[in-house]
Amino acid sequence: MGTRPESMTRRSDTPTPTGPVRTCTGCRKRALRSDLARLVLDDSTSRVEVDQARCAPGRGAWLHPSRECLDLALRRRAIGRALRAAGPVSTDAVVAWFDQQELRASDAPVDESSTKKAGWKPMGTR
Numbered sequence: 303m304g305t306r307p308e309s310m311t312r313r314s315d316t317p318t319p320t321g322p323v324r325t326c327t328g329c330r331k332r333a334l335r336s337d338l339a340r341l342v343l344d345d346s347t348s349r350v351e352v353d354q355a356r357c358a359p360g361r362g363a364w365l366h367p368s369r370e371c372l373d374l375a376l377r378r379r380a381i382g383r384a385l386r387a388a389g390p391v392s393t394d395a396v397v398a399w400f401d402q403q404e405l406r407a408s409d410a411p412v413d414e415s416s417t418k419k420a421g422w423k424p425m426g427t428r
């Protein structure tokens with residue numbers, strides 16, 4: 303019907319990967335939906351949270367699970383905009399989640415023999 307030909311001209315220059323693609327709110331690159339974290343806004347509290355199952359109702363914002371993209375998005379206040387928030391939003395929960403991802407990533411390849419499971423207990427933080 304009202305389809306403008308101009309919007310279709312650059313269709314073929316991006317090879318389509320398999321699966322649905324979303325744009326990262328941070329770096330604005332496109333990535334597979336399954337490679338991105340989905341953020342949702344809780345309207346009643348104005349808190350943005352990570353939708354781990356990627357199936358919460360409502361609008362979602364997509365972000366690579368990397369601190370870089372989060373920082374970019376935060377600096378540009380792109381998350382609130384992507385979620386069509388009426389006012390400022392709290393992204394504490396998202397920042398905490400990303401911190402956890404980083405921790406897990408840097409924790410994973412531990413092959414130091416000193417931290418074997420031999421009754422070694424981490425020190426409490428009291």
Ligand SMILES: [Zn+2]
Nearest residue numbers: 326329366371
């Ligand atoms: Zn990104």
